[in-house]
Amino acid sequence: MRYANEVGSGYPDGSLASRLRLAVVRLNRTLRAQRAGTGVSLTQLSALSTLHKCGALTPGELAWKEGVRRPSMSRVIAALDELGYLRRRPHPTDGRQAIVELSEPGAEFVLADISAREAWLDKRLAELSEQEREVLSRAVVIIDRMTGR
Amino acid sequence: MRYANEVGSGYPDGSLASRLRLAVVRLNRTLRAQRAGTGVSLTQLSALSTLHKCGALTPGELAWKEGVRRPSMSRVIAALDELGYLRRRPHPTDGRQAIVELSEPGAEFVLADISAREAWLDKRLAELSEQEREVLSRAVVIIDRMTGR
DNA sequence: TATTGTTATACTCTATAACTATA
DNA sequence: TATAGTTATAGAGTATAACAATA
Numbered sequence: 001m002r003y004a005n006e007v008g009s010g011y012p013d014g015s016l017a018s019r020l021r022l023a024v025v026r027l028n029r030t031l032r033a034q035r036a037g038t039g040v041s042l043t044q045l046s047a048l049s050t051l052h053k054c055g056a057l058t059p060g061e062l063a064w065k066e067g068v069r070r071p072s073m074s075r076v077i078a079a080l081d082e083l084g085y086l087r088r089r090p091h092p093t094d095g096r097q098a099i100v101e102l103s104e105p106g107a108e109f110v111l112a113d114i115s116a117r118e119a120w121l122d123k124r125l126a127e128l129s130e131q132e133r134e135v136l137s138r139a140v141v142i143i144d145r146m147t148g149r
Numbered sequence: 150m151r152y153a154n155e156v157g158s159g160y161p162d163g164s165l166a167s168r169l170r171l172a173v174v175r176l177n178r179t180l181r182a183q184r185a186g187t188g189v190s191l192t193q194l195s196a197l198s199t200l201h202k203c204g205a206l207t208p209g210e211l212a213w214k215e216g217v218r219r220p221s222m223s224r225v226i227a228a229l230d231e232l233g234y235l236r237r238r239p240h241p242t243d244g245r246q247a248i249v250e251l252s253e254p255g256a257e258f259v260l261a262d263i264s265a266r267e268a269w270l271d272k273r274l275a276e277l278s279e280q281e282r283e284v285l286s287r288a289v290v291i292i293d294r295m296t297g298r
Numbered sequence: 299t300a301t302t303g304t305t306a307t308a309c310t311c312t313a314t315a316a317c318t319a320t321a
Numbered sequence: 322t323a324t325a326g327t328t329a330t331a332g333a334g335t336a337t338a339a340c341a342a343t344a
Contacts, residue, residue, distance in 0.1 A: 016286055017270045018198060021180060023292040025195050026216045028177040029335085030296050031170055032310090036336080043311065046174050049167060060325060067175050072312050074327055096320045096325040121166045124295045132291050137165055139288030142281050143172040146273045147179050178312085181333090185313085192334065209302065221335050223304055245302040245343045 034120045038113070040083070045113065047076050048085060048102065052110045056101035058091065067147065085109055183269045187262070189232070194262065196225050197234060197251065201259045205250035207240065216296060234258055 035042045050065050051057065057065070063073035077100055080086045085106030091097035102110065125133060184191045199214050200206065206214070212222035226249055229235045234255030240246035251259065274282060 015271075016274055016282055016289075019289045019293075020274075020285055021191075021270060022195055022198065023289045023296075024173055024176050024180065025191060026296045027173050027292050029216050031173065032335085041310065042170075042174060046171055049171065058325080059327095067178050068311090069313060070326065071314080071328080075311085078327090091325090094321075094325080098326070121170060122164075125165055125169075128291065128295075133165055135284055135287045136169055136291060138284045140165075140168045140172045142277065142285060143176050144168075146277075147172075147175045181312085190333065207302080208304095217334090218336060219303065220305080220337080224334085227304090240302095243302085243344075247303070 031121065040080075040085075040109070040113065044076055044080055045110075047073070048080065048106060048110050051086065051100065051102050052107065056099050058097045059100060060097070062100065080106070180270065189234075189258070189262065193225055193229055194259075196222070197229065197255060197259050200235065200249065200251050201256065205248050207246045208249060209246070211249065229255070 032042045035045065040048070047062060047066055050062060054065065059073055059077055060070055062077070063070045066073065066076075068076075077086065077088070081088060085103060086100050087103050089099050089101075091099055125136070128136075181191045184194065189197070196211060196215055199211060203214065208222055208226055209219055211226070212219045215222065215225075217225075226235065226237070230237060234252055235249050236252050238248050238250075240248055274285070277285075
């Protein structure tokens with residue numbers, strides 16, 4: 001298959017797939033490094049952010065939304081619980097399930113951390129033109145759809 | 150600071166920074182999972198791809214291009230050397246440095262793997278419209294610049 | 299003394315498999 | 322038996338600190 005935008009063009013280094021892959025790998029590394037020493041990892045922040053957006057969820061639902069397996073989410077939840085950033089309570093009708101939701105400190109952290117400590121990315125974005133931010137905004141929508149969100 | 154595109158808007162879940170961060174974290178997870186069991190990890194593939202594009206490099210240069218520290222790249226290089234996908238030779242003028250470059254099998258692997266096994270991303274991209282691929286292509290250029298590439 | 303590369307070590311992220319409790 | 326969640330264990334990815342060789 002060939003497209004003007006080089007999907008599967010046979011020229012790996014220049015194909016959109018390769019370029020997108022490399023860009024994502026590197027931006028992910030950079031973003032993780034930015035969070036070193038903040039007390040909450042990028043993975044944990046992502047879970048907090050989803051809880052903030054979606055409200056109370058079961059661990060399984062949260063795992064699905066984050067795109068990880070349940071055991072992985074169990075560990076993230078345990079760490080955030082340890083930090084006091086979420087609460088766990090029993091499911092009202094199904095004794096196997098649980099409900100997790102942000103605690104007040106957790107909600108405060110999300111607001112404070114994402115808007116204040118996410119300075120690096122905010123700063124880079126602020127340096128872009130309005131058109132460039134629009135491109136990224138549209139790219140996010142496309143990527144979300146590609147990853148099943 | 151406020152922009153039409155919500156940079157630092159104080160609404161974390163909807164800000165461009167948050168949306169971009171979440172999209173990148175999730176796409177990165179998905180791409181890594183796609184490579185499970187292929188024998189070469191996404192990190193290793195990324196290094197091979199850079200060597201393919203740039204030709205012979207010192208380990209330090211490769212680390213810089215990939216955005217990792219030198220010890221991290223040492224391990225990636227050792228693994229790829231073990232697989233026979235690259236060669237190491239002494240630097241012609243500086244005895245401290247080395248030169249790494251793709252071996253023939255390494256070059257073949259890059260071409261075969263990226264164009265053939267990168268099927269998942271290629272397929273997702275093929276399902277997009279030409280306009281959407283154009284958006285992603287432009288986003289990659291912007292992200293590369295943001296991460297110093 | 300400074301720089302390049304490697305080794306030692308540790309921590310995070312994530313997975314699969316096995317276990318427990320409930321449906 | 323099937324499902325939700327957790328625990329046990331392992332492997333990848335990355336970092337910092339310490340070391341060896343060379344400039």
